[in-house]
Amino acid sequence: MTIPVFSSDDARFDRQHIWHPYTSMQDPLPCYPVVAAQGFQLQLADGRELVDGMSSWWAAIHGYNHPRLNRALTEQVTQMSHVMFGGITHPAAVALCRQLVAMTPEALECVFLADSGSVAVEVSMKMALQYWLGRGETRQQFLTLKRGYHGDTFAAMSVCDPENSMHSLWRGYLPEHHFAAAPALRL
Numbered sequence: 001m002t003i004p005v006f007s008s009d010d011a012r013f014d015r016q017h018i019w020h021p022y023t024s025m026q027d028p029l030p031c032y033p034v035v036a037a038q039g040f041q042l043q044l045a046d047g048r049e050l051v052d053g054m055s056s057w058w059a060a061i062h063g064y065n066h067p068r069l070n071r072a073l074t075e076q077v078t079q080m081s082h083v084m085f086g087g088i089t090h091p092a093a094v095a096l097c098r099q100l101v102a103m104t105p106e107a108l109e110c111v112f113l114a115d116s117g118s119v120a121v122e123v124s125m126k127m128a129l130q131y132w133l134g135r136g137e138t139r140q141q142f143l144t145l146k147r148g149y150h151g152d153t154f155a156a157m158s159v160c161d162p163e164n165s166m167h168s169l170w171r172g173y174l175p176e177h178h179f180a181a182a183p184a185l186r187l
Contacts, residue, residue: 006033006045037064118151
């Protein structure tokens with residue numbers, strides 16, 4: 001495997017033109033150029049290796065370059081890389097959903113696929129509201145826990161901790177919900 005080069009010109013372009021999450025465009029936090037990833041380790045352009053303790057924001061739970069996942073990805077991309085799911089289906093989605101239904105309790109027999117954690121939270125919130133509408137009731141607020149993080153889309157941010165996060169910047173724009181104290185951590 002050839003490791004790509006990350007030049008000083010790349011670093012300068014990145015700093016001037018790429019807006020990374022959780023940082024400012026005016027005074028951005030430093031970014032560490034990753035040129036390779038294997039298992040739980042990230043290799044930086046200067047050769048240092050880091051342990052990815054966040055699992056790429058919880059999306060790489062099996063590590064990087066996992067042979068079985070790479071094989072499945074390669075096989076799928078040769079058939080079709082992506083197709084929208086509204087009004088369209090495909091064998092890979094049906095096979096995945098069959099596996100998910102088979103491993104859940106009997107009452108959980110329907111699957112809604114989402115492409116990220118924030119979207120999954122948004123969809124869950126809409127489903128909860130739709131449930132109550134179907135029962136003839138209107139609900140407009142949620143109960144959630146303080147110190148929680150649920151994503152960066154607007155509805156997901158509205159149920160994140162309103163005091164202990166960057167989401168406090170959006171007070172007045174987001175709907176207000178009810179927050180219960182988080183359970184105490186006992187060690």
